[in-house]
Amino acid sequence: MNDVTMPVSRARRLRDLLESNQLEFIMEAHNGLSARIIEEAGFAGIWASGLALSAAFGVRDSNEASWTQVLEAVEFMADATTVPILLDGDTGYGNFNNLRRLVTKLESRGVAGVCIEDKLFPKTNSFIDGERQALADVDEFCGKIRAGKDAQRDPDFCIVARVEALIAGWSVEEALERAKAYHAAGADAILIHDKAPRFDNIQRFADAWDQRCPLVIVPTKYYSTPTDVFRSAGISLAIWANHSIRASVTAMQRTAREVHDNQSVAGIEDRIAPVSEIFRLQGDDELRDAERRYTGSDVPIHAVVLAAARGAGLESVTEARPKAMLKIGGKPLLRRLVDVFKQQGIHDITAVAGYRADTIDVPGVRVVENRDYEHTGELASLGHARDHFSEDNIVLYGDLVFRRHVLTDLLEASGDIVVVVDSDAANDGASDGDTLRDPAWCSAPDDRSLFAQRVTLTHVGADHAPDTRPCGRWIGLMRARGAGRARIAEAIETLQVDGSYARAGIPELLNTLIAAGARVDVVYITGHWLDVNDLDDLRAAGDFAHGDTP
Ligand code: SPV
Ligand code: MG
Numbered sequence: 001m002n003d004v005t006m007p008v009s010r011a012r013r014l015r016d017l018l019e020s021n022q023l024e025f026i027m028e029a030h031n032g033l034s035a036r037i038i039e040e041a042g043f044a045g046i047w048a049s050g051l052a053l054s055a056a057f058g059v060r061d062s063n064e065a066s067w068t069q070v071l072e073a074v075e076f077m078a079d080a081t082t083v084p085i086l087l088d089g090d091t092g093y094g095n096f097n098n099l100r101r102l103v104t105k106l107e108s109r110g111v112a113g114v115c116i117e118d119k120l121f122p123k124t125n126s127f128i129d130g131e132r133q134a135l136a137d138v139d140e141f142c143g144k145i146r147a148g149k150d151a152q153r154d155p156d157f158c159i160v161a162r163v164e165a166l167i168a169g170w171s172v173e174e175a176l177e178r179a180k181a182y183h184a185a186g187a188d189a190i191l192i193h194d195k196a197p198r199f200d201n202i203q204r205f206a207d208a209w210d211q212r213c214p215l216v217i218v219p220t221k222y223y224s225t226p227t228d229v230f231r232s233a234g235i236s237l238a239i240w241a242n243h244s245i246r247a248s249v250t251a252m253q254r255t256a257r258e259v260h261d262n263q264s265v266a267g268i269e270d271r272i273a274p275v276s277e278i279f280r281l282q283g284d285d286e287l288r289d290a291e292r293r294y295t296g297s298d299v300p301i302h303a304v305v306l307a308a309a310r311g312a313g314l315e316s317v318t319e320a321r322p323k324a325m326l327k328i329g330g331k332p333l334l335r336r337l338v339d340v341f342k343q344q345g346i347h348d349i350t351a352v353a354g355y356r357a358d359t360i361d362v363p364g365v366r367v368v369e370n371r372d373y374e375h376t377g378e379l380a381s382l383g384h385a386r387d388h389f390s391e392d393n394i395v396l397y398g399d400l401v402f403r404r405h406v407l408t409d410l411l412e413a414s415g416d417i418v419v420v421v422d423s424d425a426a427n428d429g430a431s432d433g434d435t436l437r438d439p440a441w442c443s444a445p446d447d448r449s450l451f452a453q454r455v456t457l458t459h460v461g462a463d464h465a466p467d468t469r470p471c472g473r474w475i476g477l478m479r480a481r482g483a484g485r486a487r488i489a490e491a492i493e494t495l496q497v498d499g500s501y502a503r504a505g506i507p508e509l510l511n512t513l514i515a516a517g518a519r520v521d522v523v524y525i526t527g528h529w530l531d532v533n534d535l536d537d538l539r540a541a542g543d544f545a546h547g548d549t550p
Contacts, residue, residue: 050070138177176208193217203233216235216239220242307398405528409523416482420477426439441466446471461505
């Protein structure tokens, strides 16, 4: 024997529920979603109810859904869950041979057991004209049970024989005779069903049964009976057989009526599950993880757009909106950025708003607000997006316009902290006499070779700048991932301690990182981008965007 513990099969777990020495409970589900909800609620098993399955299909509980349609639905339920499922197999959808085939198929789809009832195909729900329902011949039903037991491959697969004698108006004695025969034929448990509002007949049945094999009940009509009564009667398993579908019908009817009458969903929004809850129940997280594993993008990238500024040189056009919402070539700047990100498969985007935050309205963007934007810097704005950081983050100014390859180059670069530096801009400041914004000093100038150089940033910004010529301009675009995140957190702490955090920009953060020994890698580009700082830039951005359109 080795120590590897084999996972306990679902069939085994259903058997354990039936054979445990306490009262256990399972609850109805009718599709993958409801099955998952039942499991999450804590139930150790699920009843795949014939009534609920057929109702969910919109047909009657009279074998109108074919057995393969039921099989397919229960397979979705098994896929969506880990707990055992007991299928309500009606009469077994035919004779002994049909049941054999059913058992084989259920086992192959991960269903733990089947319950068959001693009525005739096509069956009728037990609560509809029960007295008029014909019961199966006892010998024929016993043959069916034996055939099912012989067909199962897994010795733990359970066949529950359901006695409908009380439903059809027969005596407790008749029910007992039938149950004994079914038990002798190999049934793993007996479901004794009744439509009476009181538990009395089942109590008499249970007393006489005397624990020959596990007893299962469906307290739909005698629902007011205290659960302890079932316990003292020695019942093994109680099935809450139709309460999920009934609950959802009530909720859907109420909601549909209200939405119809109000011609609006505004009133119900807060009372229904958010779409994110549906995604969660569908297991969307697992798909995101799998995408990461199998499509090469290791970690989903999160983009933070710093969009709090009104724009100092743009007052005349930013009365009603922040700079990031200015239209370039018909599209707000922020919208252009979002489009570029989405093209690269980056869908998790946070914009940090400040000035006229209320006007930031771009689909696909999470907006967080830096209310104190007038008195704080970009670093504080970045701090407002902290809760949404992922393992891999792109941070950029909201007034950037760039060709797609600029982002591609950044995404392809290695390094935990990477900045994009335009080496062409090194000449700009020198030629026109302007002060170069965000000048960047690097470990080596851009050699413009086709082969990536490993260059690091040594300083950015005019403050405390080295006495040499900068190698270019940091364009306001960077990436921080993996261990780089922790380095950034440490640098932020340093800036908080020395009191410069609130006013600091991203260059101060980068310089603090460098001072602390962190490696900041550089991706050199040569032009093909601009930022919008005044009306001239705005015009230039319009032309640039024009050139952008194929
Ligand atoms: C079902 O849930 O489909 C059942 C139980 O068979 S009952 O509806 O009570 O007959
Ligand atoms: Mg049923």
